[in-house]
Each structure stands twice: as structure tokens, then as C-alpha cells.
Amino acid sequence: MTIPINKDPDTEYKNEFMFGYTLKEVLCVAAAFLIIAGVTAFAYFKFNMALNVGCYFGIPLAFPVVFLGFKEWYGMSITRFISELGYERKTGELAFDADELEEYITPVTLRKK
Known part of the structure; x- marks a missing residue:
């Protein structure tokens, strides 16, 4: 079907x-x-x-x-991808939330150490 x-x-x-x-x-x-x-x-x-x-x-x-x-990586242009990498390095946060962890009520954001 x-x-x-x-x-x-x-x-x-x-x-x-x-x-x-x-x-x-x-x-x-x-x-x-x-x-x-x-x-x-x-x-x-x-x-x-x-x-x-x-x-x-x-x-x-x-x-x-x-x-x-x-060229596009992960659905973003190269310049946008590089700016996202710079934002990740500056803030220490990953650019996504872990959606596969549904058992938690609060959203989970991963941080670099």
C-alpha cells in the first residue's frame, strides 16, 4: 500500500x-x-x-x-554549516536535541565538556 x-x-x-x-x-x-x-x-x-x-x-x-x-552538507550550505560549527564551539552546545530519549519529560540538550 x-x-x-x-x-x-x-x-x-x-x-x-x-x-x-x-x-x-x-x-x-x-x-x-x-x-x-x-x-x-x-x-x-x-x-x-x-x-x-x-x-x-x-x-x-x-x-x-x-x-x-x-555543495550542501546536512541540508545546509557550506557557509551555513561553518557558521553552525562556529556557534557550537562558541556556546558549547550541540546543534540538536536528543529526540530519541522520549522517556524524559524535559528536553535534553547535550553539552561539551
Whole structure:
């Protein structure tokens, strides 16, 4: 028996900006292209390299920008995940409550020592 359950709109459906990508993803790709173009121009004018060789030097520098725009860990973007880790270190509290401990009446929050 299959019971259809409504999907969570916040996690299932993205806010599309252009061609099915979010604004953050489009801006990260644009920034990556600007990095590649800048490295290519620098290599061309400074070292008189061919344009296609200069592009190959720019791609490894642009990859982290694209990675930050598209990758998600635990349903959060990388920047949000890093800020949550910083909050956890600063406050000493874990970012979740232990829901599996239902026998306790009061909510349980774990603390680091």
C-alpha cells in the first residue's frame, strides 16, 4: 500500500532564478568565470601565454567558488554549516536535541565538556 505524503516545500523545491538554478548558484558560477577570466588576462599580459593555457591555470582557482555554491552538507550550505560549527564551539552546545530519549519529560540538550 502506497500512501502519498506531501513533500516539504522548503527542502524539496528550490527557488529558481535562472534555468532551474538558485540565485546563489548563478552568482557563484559568474564569480568562477570572472576568476578564470582574470587569471587568463593576467597570464596573457604578464607572461604572454596563450589564452587557452591561461584558462587552465584559472580553473583550479575557480573550483572552490563553484563548490561553495553547489555543495550542501546536512541540508545546509557550506557557509551555513561553518557558521553552525562556529556557534557550537562558541556556546558549547550541540546543534540538536536528543529526540530519541522520549522517556524524559524535559528536553535534553547535550553539552561539551
